[in-house]
Amino acid sequence: MEGLxxxxxxxxxxxxxxxxxxxxxxxxPHQAAQGWETIVCRTPDVFFQTINxxxxxxxxxxxxxxxxxxxxxxxxxxxxxxDLVLHRxxxxxxxxxxxxxxxxxxxxxxxxxQGKARSFPDPGAVLVDVSQLSVEERALILFRHARSxxxxxxxxxxxxxHAAEIIQDPEFTPERIRRxxxxxxxxxxxxxxxxxxxxxxxxxxxKEALRNPTKQMRVTFEKLPSAYKWFLVALLEAPEVEGSxxxxxxxxxxxxxxxxxxxxxxxxxxxxxxLWNISRKRL
Amino acid sequence: xxxxxxxxxxxxSTEWGGxxxxxxxxSYRDLVIDELIQNADLRNTxxxxxxxxxxxxxxxxxxxxxxxxxxPFIRSAESWDVLQERCLSLVKADxxxxxxxxxxxxxxxxxxRRSRRPAGLE
Numbered sequence: 001m002e003g004l005x006x007x008x009x010x011x012x013x014x015x016x017x018x019x020x021x022x023x024x025x026x027x028x029p030h031q032a033a034q035g036w037e038t039i040v041c042r043t044p045d046v047f048f049q050t051i052n053x054x055x056x057x058x059x060x061x062x063x064x065x066x067x068x069x070x071x072x073x074x075x076x077x078x079x080x081x082x083d084l085v086l087h088r089x090x091x092x093x094x095x096x097x098x099x100x101x102x103x104x105x106x107x108x109x110x111x112x113x114q115g116k117a118r119s120f121p122d123p124g125a126v127l128v129d130v131s132q133l134s135v136e137e138r139a140l141i142l143f144r145h146a147r148s149x150x151x152x153x154x155x156x157x158x159x160x161x162h163a164a165e166i167i168q169d170p171e172f173t174p175e176r177i178r179r180x181x182x183x184x185x186x187x188x189x190x191x192x193x194x195x196x197x198x199x200x201x202x203x204x205x206x207k208e209a210l211r212n213p214t215k216q217m218r219v220t221f222e223k224l225p226s227a228y229k230w231f232l233v234a235l236l237e238a239p240e241v242e243g244s245x246x247x248x249x250x251x252x253x254x255x256x257x258x259x260x261x262x263x264x265x266x267x268x269x270x271x272x273x274x275l276w277n278i279s280r281k282r283l
Numbered sequence: 284x285x286x287x288x289x290x291x292x293x294x295x296s297t298e299w300g301g302x303x304x305x306x307x308x309x310s311y312r313d314l315v316i317d318e319l320i321q322n323a324d325l326r327n328t329x330x331x332x333x334x335x336x337x338x339x340x341x342x343x344x345x346x347x348x349x350x351x352x353x354x355p356f357i358r359s360a361e362s363w364d365v366l367q368e369r370c371l372s373l374v375k376a377d378x379x380x381x382x383x384x385x386x387x388x389x390x391x392x393x394x395x396r397r398s399r400r401p402a403g404l405e
Binding site: 071073103105106214217228231237247249 | 325329355
């Protein structure tokens, strides 16, 4: 936060999710109380459309260079406008990029910035790595997720009893802890309740839940009816809302529907044509 | 939809009343990509019907949690052929971003040639 106040720019590696970035910053409550506005922008266009010199603002370019893979198109956009963007930053206008480590490295390698931006980004100078969390920060993350999950007594006891191991686990990341609390913990507690599990097995189950967090998700995906699978496949191609002003207003549902229909126009692929209608009513 | 909002996606409203569906976390997107990689039927159907975004994903590199996922949906010579056919049909349909498509087509041809070159000639 101190570095950000000096440079008005920083890059966060391994962060999860737009506004959550701000909520995790130590001094953020103070900034928020002073009326700072948070704007999630994936491209410079949104930055230029929303910057307001009378209002303190923090712009968060979440997954600035691609979400799960490097996206050269996004890099080109930042590259072309970075000089202008940096000229608009000051003590009351900050920019935060978030990115996975390897995607950021790739983007920096490819970026050919001009003007003031030539000296940017200097990842070494402005990089914050969220894997470098202190014990206190880890404990706070565990506590917040456990509190928001409204755990049963037995689950709370389990978290208290194993807090030190969980916090010190080398695989600790905020998202893994969220999944552990919401997905892994209930099944461990139900096994404890049915006395099917020994203390040593509880320790192993906790480690396994932290180290292999997607195991259950894979099982869930495989069991989904094909129409649901195609909905998720269509979502792979859906545009990110923060990338365009029109989508910020309209949302991405319409686009998602046309993508879904492209996969499911053939009844042999999707016998459940009603998925979209059902989804829409519920949404 | 509850099947999906419990596990994979989150739904929110925009300030103007629109609806946004998004992944709960990028790792769920990774998971679906990995499932497509594993499942040849899903993968080939994806390649045959992909939009421009899907084509970009198919030929992406530096992907996945550790950055080692490269050309995720190109698993065989057949995948290249299906993808090439899809690119041509997108160009014909003029879906926009013609420049990106032409660039992709060039990249595809280069990568295709490299993949058919005997090992050691790189």
